[in-house]
Amino acid sequence: MRFREELGTPLLEGATKILLLGAGELGKEIAIEAQRLGVEVVTVDRYDMPPASHVAHRHYTINMLDGKALKVVVRREKPDAIVPEIEAINTDALLELEEEGFFVVPNARAVKITMDRILLRKLAAEEAGVPTSRYMFAESLEELKECCENIGYPCLVKAQMSSGGLGSTVVTGKNMVELAYERAMKEARGFSKRVIVEELVNFDVEVTVLTLAHIGLDGDIAVTPLEPVGHVRSTGHYHVSWQPLFDIDPDTNYSKSPFEGYGGPMHLMEDPPINGLRWRSSWNGKRIDGERAKIVKEMLFETARRVVTKLLETKEGLKGLGIFGCEIFVKLGGEGERPRVFFNEVSPRPHDTGMVTLVTQDQSEMALHVRAILGLPIPEVKVLTCGASHVILAKVGGSWSPRYGGVSEALKIPGVQLRLFGKPVTYVDRRMGIALAIANTINEARSKAMRAAHIVEGAMKYG
Numbered sequence: 074m075r076f077r078e079e080l081g082t083p084l085l086e087g088a089t090k091i092l093l094l095g096a097g098e099l100g101k102e103i104a105i106e107a108q109r110l111g112v113e114v115v116t117v118d119r120y121d122m123p124p125a126s127h128v129a130h131r132h133y134t135i136n137m138l139d140g141k142a143l144k145v146v147v148r149r150e151k152p153d154a155i156v157p158e159i160e161a162i163n164t165d166a167l168l169e170l171e172e173e174g175f176f177v178v179p180n181a182r183a184v185k186i187t188m189d190r191i192l193l194r195k196l197a198a199e200e201a202g203v204p205t206s207r208y209m210f211a212e213s214l215e216e217l218k219e220c221c222e223n224i225g226y227p228c229l230v231k232a233q234m235s236s237g238g239l240g241s242t243v244v245t246g247k248n249m250v251e252l253a254y255e256r257a258m259k260e261a262r263g264f265s266k267r268v269i270v271e272e273l274v275n276f277d278v279e280v281t282v283l284t285l286a287h288i289g290l291d292g293d294i295a296v297t298p299l300e301p302v303g304h305v306r307s308t309g310h311y312h313v314s315w316q317p318l319f320d321i322d323p324d325t326n327y328s329k330s331p332f333e334g335y336g337g338p339m340h341l342m343e344d345p346p347i348n349g350l351r352w353r354s355s356w357n358g359k360r361i362d363g364e365r366a367k368i369v370k371e372m373l374f375e376t377a378r379r380v381v382t383k384l385l386e387t388k389e390g391l392k393g394l395g396i397f398g399c400e401i402f403v404k405l406g407g408e409g410e411r412p413r414v415f416f417n418e419v420s421p422r423p424h425d426t427g428m429v430t431l432v433t434q435d436q437s438e439m440a441l442h443v444r445a446i447l448g449l450p451i452p453e454v455k456v457l458t459c460g461a462s463h464v465i466l467a468k469v470g471g472s473w474s475p476r477y478g479g480v481s482e483a484l485k486i487p488g489v490q491l492r493l494f495g496k497p498v499t500y501v502d503r504r505m506g507i508a509l510a511i512a513n514t515i516n517e518a519r520s521k522a523m524r525a526a527h528i529v530e531g532a533m534k535y536g
């Protein structure tokens with residue numbers, strides 16, 4: 074493959090154009106990065122005034138699960154790249170558009186596989202051969218009952234296609250299997266009767282390995298994993314993320330920050346959470362030694378590289394460009410024990426936990442995504458500092474044009490930045506912004522980001 078040699082002028086003949094399918098906060102940063110290179114940006118979402126449309130040249134409001142609607146927009150706009158930003162897109166329409174010659178990022182097959190838990194698990198565990206939780210597939214309630222007995226309790230039941238915790242249940246015993254199946258059927262995207270049952274992994278930390286598929290200096294597609302991002306989930310989605318995963322001090326060969334990790338599939342649980350299924354890592358408060366950190370990182374890189382490579386494999390070699398977010402669980406292991414990793418799933422686009430790279434890397438995950446999909450060289454990515462991100466959530470729903478209070482108090486904290494998304498309306502726990510912080514240690518960055526986020530969150534004014 075050849076690098077792109079030139080870029081056009083937006084809104085005029087010869088413009089280089091991207092079409093973002095989904096115009097949320099990740100799309101907004103992707104749009105900004107594309108704008109910096111003079112790329113014309115068109116956004117599509119199911120509602121008016123989504124964040125990325127504020128920084129785009131044009132916006133369409135359509136239902137992206139409607140293949141016809143999607144195709145008329147794409148054929149009219151004729152973008153150089155179709156960039157999916159969310160999962161809820163008609164993937165058969167994307168396959169058709171790719172057949173017509175459009176470039177779907179990273180490629181239409183990868184988009185289809187990654188939104189399907191069964192296809193993805195087969196690809197990762199059986200073809201790429203990476204470690205995952207133990208799993209089985211079931212196609213009826215009867216089969217599911219058997220699978221749950223086989224995997225053992227507690228286990229997780231997830232719909233074949235769904236996201237954001239919908240259609241997923243933690244099953245603690247026989248009596249919950251029926252409820253889990255009903256929920257998976259009701260909340261799934263599409264009409265599949267199939268579910269996946271997974272063993273519950275008692276991990277110490279969840280990690281996202283952002284992995285780039287880009288044109289390498291030799292002209293072949295290169296798959297490059299970046300410094301891992303650690304994260305913690307609370308209700309709903311990610312709550313805190315940080316990079317690097319461990320801040321190893323070269324002088325002592327131990328992490329500067331005592332470890333702080335939490336586990337448990339919290340948002341998939343009943344409310345209140347089931348006892349014992351929300352845990353603190355046994356490593357909490359302890360420092361990680363450099364040797365263990367190195368082994369973990371190598372295992373994470375190997376896992377991410379294998380999954381992304383397998384996703385892009387075709388008879389003619391690797392095909393596809395862009396960044397991926399590989400979600401991987403890590404068990405750090407006890408004294409004298411080897412750490413273990415378990416691949417969970419992968420997003421074929423920037424990952425919400427990766428927003429921390431806006432302050433930690435010399436190029437953010439969105440900047441890298443744009444560069445990769447435009448076919449530009451990426452010779453190196455540097456992590457410049459320890460940093461963290463913390464979400465700012467709405468606490469009141471149904472409020473139009475909320476006002477963000479506390480901004481000057483939050484920004485008085487050194488090293489803090491805010492990203493306020495500008496979503497037009499709230500719902501409870503909707504992510505309205507993030508606080509970002511840099512510092513000398515991970516824990517200092519995490520605590521600054523948390524303080525800033527809580528100040529703004531607490532001072533939000535709802536109309």
Ligand SMILES: Nc1ncnc2c1ncn2[C@@H]1O[C@H](COP(=O)(O)OP(=O)(O)OP(=O)(O)O)[C@@H](O)[C@H]1O
Pocket residue numbers: 206229231235236237238239241271272273274275279306309310311337338339341400417418
């Ligand atoms: N097998 C497992 N063992 C332990 N925890 C799990 C397991 N599977 C999922 N979880 C927890 O539940 C979270 C969500 O799971 P998963 O990523 O599969 O679902 P999702 O609906 O795609 O969520 P999202 O869209 O928010 O990523 C994981 O990030 C993890 O915290």
Ligand SMILES: [Mg+2]
Pocket residue numbers: 400418
């Ligand atoms: Mg996930």
